[in-house]
Amino acid sequence: MRELVSQPIVVEEDFETVDMNINMGPQHPSTHGVFRMVLTVDGEQIKDVTAYIGYMHRGGEKLSENVDYRGGLGYQDRTDYLAAFNTEWVYANAVERLAGIEIPERAEYIRLILAEFNRILSHYMFMGAFGTDVGIFGTAFCWSFKERERIQDFFEAICGDRMMYNYFHVGGLGWQPHETFMEDARWLLDVTTNGIQDIDSLMTENEIMILRCRDVGNLSAEEALDFGVTGPMLRASGVPLDLRADEPYSIYDRFDWEIPLGDHGDVYDRYLVRLEEMRQSVNIIRQALDQMPTSGSVRATLPRVLRPEPGEIYQRQEGPRGEYGIYMVSDGTDKPWRMKVRSPCFHNLGSLKHQTVGSYIADAVIILGSIDIVLCEVDR
């Protein structure tokens, strides 16, 4: 815990100052959803933070235990709704590993491409929201949403939906992507590369941005590991943990890319790491498009009702926010006996108090922004 910079000053004997409690959220504009924190402040300086979560709890895990293995996939769209392909993928992979299903290679490639596009989309969302948090009046937001919109259009062309895709099915994909999938993807990559450059030139070198974000919310590598922080936040603290490289699931071992790491572990590094990750995702997608089989089935033939052998599985994958894991226990029936989600934001959010105490109210906003929380995924 950091030392408080100032101590209360006693002016007169009978004069007493009290700390002020400020309730931030669940309707505050920059708590990114229905997150609530109560700040105890001395002037502008934060002395204590209490976080309240659970406003978005819908019991998705329990609901998944009451539907069959295929049906539970739709609930995954609604946890991390900004990276629904990534979460669908974890669920599909978990069930496939539990039931021992092999899926066609083409389906693997399309899944990977879509998941990486979704990572870019999610990071665009971060850039926009973070820009607003640091105080750029809407420009970063509009620019990144313009780019995000194109990716959403691409997803819509494939699966007819813009957020809750439900396109990855257990055993492959729901249906073949549209005919111009490859050309569209390549065009989108070129456009996205420019979009990333736009965001970069707007924010990265800005003096005020540096002044606000450097050395704010520092987390050392040890602290980050202690809090169970994963994803770009952990890499910003200098820990080279990326499940795509360390435990390559699916076909990630076929690609060559770089993992950005930060030196300070502060808000600015988290921003830089995400920015570079977007470029690396573009890199991965390009390689995948080159290797991808242009025709073939995208669905394995499966029995009508899936009844995996009794057993358990923990499938974890690198989502845009960190390690997204699904633990699933089968008792041999057509429904999972137990289903549990390990969501990265929940664990990343645990470090909020440690980062925030001792800083200013304005810092709390950008620290929360740099965690890039999705409340649906925290509360599930």
Place this chain on the structure above:
Amino acid sequence: MPPVVLSEFAGIGLPDWIDALIRIVFVVALMTINAFALIYLERKVLARFQARVGPTRTGPIGMLQAIADAVKLVAKEDVRPTTADRWVFQLAPFFVFVPVFLMFVPIPFTETWFIRDLELGFLYIFAVLGLNIVGVVMAGWGSDNKYALLGGIRAAAQAISYELPMLLAAAGVVIIAASHLPAGEPGALNLNFIAGDQRTTPYLILQPLGFVIFMIGALAELHRPPFDMPVAESEVVGGYFVEYSGMRWGMFFLAEYTALFLIVMVASTVFLGGWSFPFGADLGLGWQLVLTFFKASALIFVLFWMRAIVPRLRIDQLMAFSWKVLLPFALAQVLANAIILTYGGADWIVGLVSMAMLALLMGLVYGQMRLKAGAGTRTIRRRAARPRMITATEVAGGTASGGK
């Protein structure tokens, strides 16, 4: 030159106070219309920066948007929180609104068109500028809302910190203007004289540092990015006017845009030559007015532009920047001007020194930022390998990786 009195045009003798009244009504009406125009323009300009189109539906190309907003605001219920301090809460908008309009008294729109040609107009502007903070603090305190209180306190701290360098920056101009007057003659604090003095060289050339500091102070004074902490949406949810609704909120809004126009008018009069540069008094009254508005509009565009691209400073950084950077530089400039002109130095030496100090200031800010930013991220090249299976003995022996 004696001011043109309206009665001279009419050919009838009007009492002085009626003439003044006509001028006041004219300026207030002009400024209200101007505020509507500014709101529309800001939305359009920001929209262009943000790859949007802005308002398009109300009137031709959305030009009546601000009017529609005003109608909506008037029609809205004027809500007062039950726990608010009644009179403080309800009077606060007036305390913000009135000083802003008071400030228009000495502004020379043209050589002969102003409400009153105040000898101490320069001081008057800065004296009244400090008044509207009373209303802001009243709003922050009277609302009984913690965000409003924070916003009000922020605004007060900011106003105190930034008025000083702003005043000192403009004082450099007064010193030069005084040196152009015969020794011992007053009048250097008259805004009209300052404007007329810049017939050939605007003070922007002679006092670039002063201009930059003045505009930075103006941004802080107007609560515009990057100094918009008192009204920061993402931190204090709108700041001191968070509890206001209807026309009271509208008055804050109107005051904000009128103040915006006023400050750029002062800046264009003091630094850009107002109606005078580059054509002097030869120009007709109408063209002088066009020139004044053109300069003000150019500055307003820069302020809109900045709003689109800059993030917001933190309150302690804002204070530090004012007291540790701007104030010493502003003081140094005043001192340099005084020394150079006392020893009979030419104007261009003053300009050169000011330019050098501006370069130093910018170099300092940029250098410190580069130092603070340090190196960017490093990347490590990773070709993913097949997962290694962890054997049971490894787990038992505690050598398995992962976990801590």
